Amino acid sequence: MGLAEDVRHLTDSEQLDRAVTALRSQLAEGNGEAAFILAYWRVEGISIRRDLDEATALFRRAVELGYEAARGPLAAMLAHGYGQSRRDWQGALQQLASYREPTATRHARLIDAMQLDPEGNPGRSFSPEILCRDPLVLVFREFLTRRECKSLVELASPALRRSQVVHPQTGQLVDDPIRNSSSAAFTLTEETPFLHAINRRIAAASRSRPEQGEPTQVLSYEAGQEYKLHHDALPGEQNQRIQTFLIYLNEDYEGGEIHFPTPNLRFRGNTGDALCFSNVSANMQPARNAAHAGLPVVAGRKIILSKWIRRSPLDLTGPAGLPY
Ligand SMILES: O=C(O)CCC(=O)C(=O)O
Numbered sequence: 001m002g003l004a005e006d007v008r009h010l011t012d013s014e015q016l017d018r019a020v021t022a023l024r025s026q027l028a029e030g031n032g033e034a035a036f037i038l039a040y041w042r043v044e045g046i047s048i049r050r051d052l053d054e055a056t057a058l059f060r061r062a063v064e065l066g067y068e069a070a071r072g073p074l075a076a077m078l079a080h081g082y083g084q085s086r087r088d089w090q091g092a093l094q095q096l097a098s099y100r101e102p103t104a105t106r107h108a109r110l111i112d113a114m115q116l117d118p119e120g121n122p123g124r125s126f127s128p129e130i131l132c133r134d135p136l137v138l139v140f141r142e143f144l145t146r147r148e149c150k151s152l153v154e155l156a157s158p159a160l161r162r163s164q165v166v167h168p169q170t171g172q173l174v175d176d177p178i179r180n181s182s183s184a185a186f187t188l189t190e191e192t193p194f195l196h197a198i199n200r201r202i203a204a205a206s207r208s209r210p211e212q213g214e215p216t217q218v219l220s221y222e223a224g225q226e227y228k229l230h231h232d233a234l235p236g237e238q239n240q241r242i243q244t245f246l247i248y249l250n251e252d253y254e255g256g257e258i259h260f261p262t263p264n265l266r267f268r269g270n271t272g273d274a275l276c277f278s279n280v281s282a283n284m285q286p287a288r289n290a291a292h293a294g295l296p297v298v299a300g301r302k303i304i305l306s307k308w309i310r311r312s313p314l315d316l317t318g319p320a321g322l323p324y
């Protein structure tokens, strides 16, 4: 058994003390995989306390000890800096350049072509078309390049799963009754410099901060699949979902328009176009006119990026009361 399976078994059987002791002693002996596993545990905050600064330090230690696969999550943590004392965009780019892996090489080229400032922000401003004023719906044409769209689809495809929600009574994950599409959400360690650069572009266009964005999702709808009429804003939520940002990642399908029934607005973008709309009224409650649906796809497959933007930065402190 490898180290990962060894310690997985120990946590499963609630022998967490032994698992953490084993990992720490392996790390002290210079085992890069031990640093890598501990780093993930620090990010997840499931068995042990979440500490994103320490996670980044452990991913860095794993790289120093020759554990190359840690470069990907390290680059992600440095790029966004979420929940940490600092971010380090240039450090993230250095990790990407040193990582001899095909996706990393492709991403480095895509980032080069973006012409970003030294902090990873877009070097241009964004002027949308106003599609509707109530709710406010904006269109940003050619927001992403076709190559960027293709790379996002490649990144998300292996992770696409039937969309699920937490059942309000049982707490179990159940198939989402509102959408029968597939989706993939990028976690903190998956928000690599390429994805983070796109998230900064979304933040600039929506006049928000990247920290306000929920994890980026990619949604995929086959023929017959839809996202039924819904609000993105949540009733009674303190940190409300004030805006939604959608990017059309392909165009070779039929149907699948977004529909806002109250203003009776339908829209479908070309590959790379983005749609940004406001979800709340002045009192921060779901705005009646912002209800919308992703109409059924009739033929082919629709793939979009979707990001829900909160009023304030998300709390990333992680669950309380965990040991270590
Ligand atoms: O698929 C669509 O067009 C709508 C997606 C959507 O409503 C959402 O992601 O909140």
Ligand SMILES: [Fe+2]
Binding pocket: 230, 231, 232, 244, 292
């Ligand atoms: Fe929505």
